[in-house]
Amino acid sequence: KIPFEIEEIRKDFPILKREVNGHPLVYMDNAATSQTPQQVIDAIVDYYSNYNSNIHRGVHTLSQEATDKYEAARKKVQDHFNAAHSYEIIFTSGTTHGINLVASGFASLLKEGDEILVSALEHHSNIVPWQMLTAKTGSILKVIPMNQDGELVMEDFYRLLSNKTRIVFINHVSNALGTVNPIEEIIKAAHEKGAAVLVDGAQAAPHIKADVQALDVDFYVASAHKMCGPTGVGVLYGKEEWLKKLPPYQGGGEMIATVTFEKTTYADLPHKFEAGTPNICGGIAFGAALDYMNSIGFDNIAAYEKQLLDYGTEKLLEIPGVRIYGISRKKTAVISFNIEGIHPYDIGTIIDKLGIAVRTGHHCAQPIMDYYGIPGTVRASFSFYNTTEEIDKFIEAVKRAKTMLS
Numbered sequence: 001k002i003p004f005e006i007e008e009i010r011k012d013f014p015i016l017k018r019e020v021n022g023h024p025l026v027y028m029d030n031a032a033t034s035q036t037p038q039q040v041i042d043a044i045v046d047y048y049s050n051y052n053s054n055i056h057r058g059v060h061t062l063s064q065e066a067t068d069k070y071e072a073a074r075k076k077v078q079d080h081f082n083a084a085h086s087y088e089i090i091f092t093s094g095t096t097h098g099i100n101l102v103a104s105g106f107a108s109l110l111k112e113g114d115e116i117l118v119s120a121l122e123h124h125s126n127i128v129p130w131q132m133l134t135a136k137t138g139s140i141l142k143v144i145p146m147n148q149d150g151e152l153v154m155e156d157f158y159r160l161l162s163n164k165t166r167i168v169f170i171n172h173v174s175n176a177l178g179t180v181n182p183i184e185e186i187i188k189a190a191h192e193k194g195a196a197v198l199v200d201g202a203q204a205a206p207h208i209k210a211d212v213q214a215l216d217v218d219f220y221v222a223s224a225h226k227m228c229g230p231t232g233v234g235v236l237y238g239k240e241e242w243l244k245k246l247p248p249y250q251g252g253g254e255m256i257a258t259v260t261f262e263k264t265t266y267a268d269l270p271h272k273f274e275a276g277t278p279n280i281c282g283g284i285a286f287g288a289a290l291d292y293m294n295s296i297g298f299d300n301i302a303a304y305e306k307q308l309l310d311y312g313t314e315k316l317l318e319i320p321g322v323r324i325y326g327i328s329r330k331k332t333a334v335i336s337f338n339i340e341g342i343h344p345y346d347i348g349t350i351i352d353k354l355g356i357a358v359r360t361g362h363h364c365a366q367p368i369m370d371y372y373g374i375p376g377t378v379r380a381s382f383s384f385y386n387t388t389e390e391i392d393k394f395i396e397a398v399k400r401a402k403t404m405l406s
């Protein structure tokens, strides 16, 4: 039973009417970016048509309207993630920006020999900034290993965690495998050792409504483009006490209180971390995306996507030679697979000819591919606007590709 009118939902997404190579588009690359409903498109057009203006500075009406809408969007993001204060919500250009902001800020908090803990399941955006940090500070990067099922080895996590650990950073959901990590358990254990935790929520936010106060997480980052919003805007949630400890990430307008050539004082939160003219329209459209997804309901989205995941997994495993990577019981609707003897890139290229959009390759998670000893995978990732009929088309296309390539 589908918890909402799927055909009505699909009408919200103009792009789903597209044809690709003469076939109806079957979009199954939602882990890369989600599609955009008319409600979000309308919010973008409305902004540029009716009240585009710079914010926080002008006294004229347009500027006030734009400022009010932008700050209302911040409040929507605060409510969605259940942050205690709206000034704990920093608008960023996306997950990568949010992680870099925190990692570079920790350069002033770490000393030689301090340890930072990453997981083997991370996206490059949650590995490279931390490697840059260790290079700057002489701190030591340690890695929580993964297992064949695509889960974290928690015994090793507890072994690696120590009083030297200053911060743990892990994704809530693996973009390459779909694994949902036990972040509640990790946060509790890290806090007992006095370590902070950053959770990369890029892949979780479209499927799971994270409550940052209930999680007691120190930093949580996500991108709007993964949850029906535009690209170029995202959120860094930080506990007030942590955001006050971090130095500004970029200098410029907006992030100051007073500037003289002798000394500059910085603005309070959130503006301290929002230098320059922000993505005003993006922030407002992000708010519209949250309104849209919450109108459907994350419980309904999760229940339906679970149906799609189970259906797609069952049908895919009927094809001889298929191996699925990431078989944790706790997964979002991502299926990463290969077919024995066939390169993932060839499968992706052929099924694209049939209108099927999936991603092939290492998915910015090369350590995971190295662990499995593979060049990459085919990754099909479903969203609440996909259907089982589309999955049937996807399965048929994979079968045809296999026949052609075997």
Ligand SMILES: Cc1ncc(COP(=O)(O)O)c(CN[C@@H]2CONC2=O)c1O
Pocket (backbone or CB within 6 Å): 031, 032, 033, 093, 094, 095, 096, 097, 123, 125, 126, 171, 173, 174, 175, 176, 200, 202, 203, 223, 225, 363, 364
């Ligand atoms: C777990 C995870 N972390 C960080 C990022 C980086 O997000 P931004 O690009 O918005 O800064 C992504 C993007 N996911 C990639 C993007 O394309 N396909 C993916 O799986 C991700 O999935």
